[in-house]
Amino acid sequence: MSLVSASSLPPPDFEVASAFPEAGWLRQVAAAWDWAAIRQYIDGLPQGTDRTFAVGVLSKVPGIERWLRDVLAAAPDDVLALTVLGAREVRIGWEIRTDAPAKQVSREQFGGLHAHLRQAEQLLIRATALDPSYDAAWAERLTTAMGLQLGQNESRRRYDRLAAYHPHHYSAQGRLLQKLCPKWGGSWEAAHGFARECLLGAPEGAMNGGLVAEAHMEHWLALRGKSREEYLRQDSVRAELVEAADRSALHPNFHRGYGWVTVQGYFAAVFSLMGDTARAAACFRALGNLASEYPWAELDRDAAAAYVKHRDNALSRG
Structure with missing residues (x-):
């Protein structure tokens, strides 16, 4: 040869939009503050689709947290909004911490990470209480459990709750694997x-x-x-x-x-x-x-x- x-x-x-063009569209509608379009798209995904992907794309949109708080003020039980805002809080926290080794992360950076993870936890706990089958919310709770060092047993408990509805959820399995x-x-x-x-x-x-x-x-x-x-x-x-x-x-x-x-x-x-x-x-x-x-x-x-x-x-x- x-x-x-x-x-x-x-x-x-x-x-990512080269492999999944919908990612580019999601960014556009999020930048336009078009919550109705986002909701219609995600709610319309086929049964069994990994919604963690769409939530992850949205969580990377700068400033989305500001108008999502307005969405939740008007609809406190909106599971999707709770999940996306929770994922955004997780993202902001990890951006503060950075990907540096722990010994190179300052006390202030860890403090910022944990503050945002605790905010995310409250949002995501509410989301999974309202809809125990919501895969993206449980997946984000695996990340918060890791960042807040809640232990192996708690991480496994959260994964098992998700797996009861989604037994082969690749995104969640990948997050638990890291914790293990x-x-x-x-x-x-x-x-x-x-x-x-x-x-x-x-x-x-x-x-x-x-x-x-x-x-x-x-x-x-x-x-x-x-x-x-x-x-x-x-x-x-x-x-x-x-x-x-x-x-x-x-x-x-x-x-x-x-x-x-x-x-x-x-x-x-x-x-x-x-x-x-x-x-x-x-x-x-x-x-x-x-x-x-x-x-x-x-x-x-x-x-x-x-x-x-x-x-x-x-x-x-x-």
Whole structure:
């Protein structure tokens, strides 16, 4: 196979609206303060759709919190408004904290984070009390539980409440997986066990297998030096990743729902790191030039550079 040069391929596209055009529309109507259009769209989504995606898009719109408070003043029991405002408070809090390691975050920054998370908690508690099946509100409560350090049991309780209505909710599973990692007080046994539970519990072709790749990526990132190479050389790790990919990202009926770009990206990254360029190349071909921030930002501060490096190597060899 001829070598593939970086210049012959398009740069990675990290714009979420490129994969899901509705994201661009949601931003526009939010900027126009058109709550009726937002409500009609989200309420009209098919049963089982991950509403966390739409709520997440809205939570990133600057200033949306100001007019959402007016919406709630007029309709205090509006579950969607409670959820979006709660998600926005979470976003503001994490922006104050930044993504820096904890030891580099000031007491004032942590104080700002916790203040906004507590505000979010009150909004989201009300939302889930009004509608216990509302997936996006429970998903945000998984994030607040993590940020407020409410413990493994409370995080699992919240996930179980959501899973009773949405048993294969990829967004919520991804948030609980993070909490189960050692960096948030969990263990590798718990993280890998939960990821496998999600894989086997979902239908073949579902995105949930991506959690296995994410768990192994997190484990690899926590190691240093030769330990990283040795970790990915383990037969058991390779077997788990191949099985998960075959049931998800590389399955002929892979479901391209919200989050599919991230799933393909995690598999592309871990297969690249372990030298399985054939499988990595298959994932990159499925992506085209689409990309999500993670996992690439975990491999290099320049996420685009990480993507290009691994993509070009995989396609030239696999």
